Amino acid sequence: MPEPKQIFEEYYDVLLRNAHDQHLLLGLSRSVNAYRESRAKAMERFPHTAELAKEVRRLKEDCIEHLDELVEKATASLEENGAKVYYAETGDDALKLIGGIVGSGKVIVSGKTLTGEEIGLRHYIEALGNEYWETDIAQLIQQVRKQKPMHYVFPSLHVTREDVAELLTKFLGREIPPDIPTEVRAIREFLRNKYFKADFGITGCNVLGADTGSIFLLESEGNIRMSSTVPPVHIALVGIEKIVPTLHDAFKVAEVVWRYASFTVPLYVSMISGPSGTADIQCTLVHGSSGPLELHVIFLDNGRSTLAKDPILKEALYCIKCGACLFECPVFQLAAGYYGGRGYFGGLGAILTAYMSGGFEEAAPIAYTCLRCGRCTEVCPQSIDLSRLIPELRHRIVEMARS
Numbered sequence: 580m581p582e583p584k585q586i587f588e589e590y591y592d593v594l595l596r597n598a599h600d601q602h603l604l605l606g607l608s609r610s611v612n613a614y615r616e617s618r619a620k621a622m623e624r625f626p627h628t629a630e631l632a633k634e635v636r637r638l639k640e641d642c643i644e645h646l647d648e649l650v651e652k653a654t655a656s657l658e659e660n661g662a663k664v665y666y667a668e669t670g671d672d673a674l675k676l677i678g679g680i681v682g683s684g685k686v687i688v689s690g691k692t693l694t695g696e697e698i699g700l701r702h703y704i705e706a707l708g709n710e711y712w713e714t715d716i717a718q719l720i721q722q723v724r725k726q727k728p729m730h731y732v733f734p735s736l737h738v739t740r741e742d743v744a745e746l747l748t749k750f751l752g753r754e755i756p757p758d759i760p761t762e763v764r765a766i767r768e769f770l771r772n773k774y775f776k777a778d779f780g781i782t783g784c785n786v787l788g789a790d791t792g793s794i795f796l797l798e799s800e801g802n803i804r805m806s807s808t809v810p811p812v813h814i815a816l817v818g819i820e821k822i823v824p825t826l827h828d829a830f831k832v833a834e835v836v837w838r839y840a841s842f843t844v845p846l847y848v849s850m851i852s853g854p855s856g857t858a859d860i861q862c863t864l865v866h867g868s869s870g871p872l873e874l875h876v877i878f879l880d881n882g883r884s885t886l887a888k889d890p891i892l893k894e895a896l897y898c899i900k901c902g903a904c905l906f907e908c909p910v911f912q913l914a915a916g917y918y919g920g921r922g923y924f925g926g927l928g929a930i931l932t933a934y935m936s937g938g939f940e941e942a943a944p945i946a947y948t949c950l951r952c953g954r955c956t957e958v959c960p961q962s963i964d965l966s967r968l969i970p971e972l973r974h975r976i977v978e979m980a981r982s
């Protein structure tokens with residue numbers, strides 16, 4: 580592990596280099612403007628969303644106090660629906676579980692999974708000798724660029740169409756012009772070939788209703804739907820903070836997520852409660868129909884239970900990963916997701932990094948970069964008060980360094 584001073588220096592070096600990259604700033608500003616316009620339209624058309632967000636905040640407050648019960652309830656429901664369910668205390672446990680299911684020499688397609696980023700899933704599965712493809716277009720762009728995602732909902736928001744054309748021309752070995760529909764079509768052709776070869780599909784989860792064991796996956800590309808239904812085995816990696824008591828609650832959370840992420844409605848909402856099945860012959864249920872033969876659900880703790888017990892910082896677990904805060908953050912607008920850790924971004928990301936992905940050392944420079952301007956809180960559907968949380972995190976970091 581490098582010394583804290585070195586971690587700070589390396590982090591600020593990356594941050595400053597990117598904050599001075601005019602090309603990155605061009606890509607970012609195009610995305611920020613387009614996002615703001617879409618979000619304003621979506622909120623104007625569905626003005627009840629702000630009230631619903633308040634309800635979701637109260638719901639999440641309650642859920643974080645009852646994580647164990649929710650995991651138990653969700654596990655029972657999923658098992659009853661025919662899924663195999665596991666509990667991973669740590670990221671390493673989750674990697675071993677997934678590695679054990681997948682083995683080696685396989686093809687894997689993955690829908691966007693933040694929990695996967697958190698634990699370094701792709702690199703682990705590739706190191707076992709597998710072919711692993713991100714299927715979200717922005718995630719795939721970042722995979723090919725050998726860079727981490729830069730935002731929860733728009734992982735390559737800083738990349739211009741000109742960059743994408745250059746990247747795809749090299750990657751696919753044919754000329755792709757800087758025309759967005761042509762770029763998307765080229766990626767579509769590449770990915771469709773992979774879905775039908777894949778042995779496993781891996782996804783995350785936006786929210787899970789415990790009473791029915793239903794995993795909600797929100798998207799517009801159709802890639803998550805393809806990844807979760809075409810391969811014979813679907814693996815879902817679910818952070819335990821994503822569980823809410825009922826299916827009805829899950830719908831409420833889902834609507835708030837997509838609206839604050841700037842969508843009037845996502846083009847696809849998948850609700851997966853078990854492996855495919857049919858009762859068409861003699862009304863007798865058999866699993867393994869046209870969809871996956873198996874559904875494996877891995878509940879991931881990895882620091883969440885510890886964070887949930889913190890009287891102040893537990894507020895970070897109310898985050899529903901809509902990404903609205905990042906578009907208003909002055910630091911993010913200069914440095915994109917370089918202002919963040921593995922899988923988590925911005926000031927809120929510092930707390931999640933400390934407890935869930937990189938530890939306190941990695942979180943420290945991110946926490947000290949936060950300006951505490953409060954612009955994130957103004958747009959956050961969960962009203963997460965980072966101006967209050969960040970000093971608390973800094974305090975913990977100092978205490979940790981002294982001990």
Ligand code: SF4
Pocket residue numbers: 839897898899900901902903904905927955958959960961962963
């Ligand atoms: S902190 Fe708030 S605005 Fe930011 S991603 Fe989480 S819920 Fe969305």
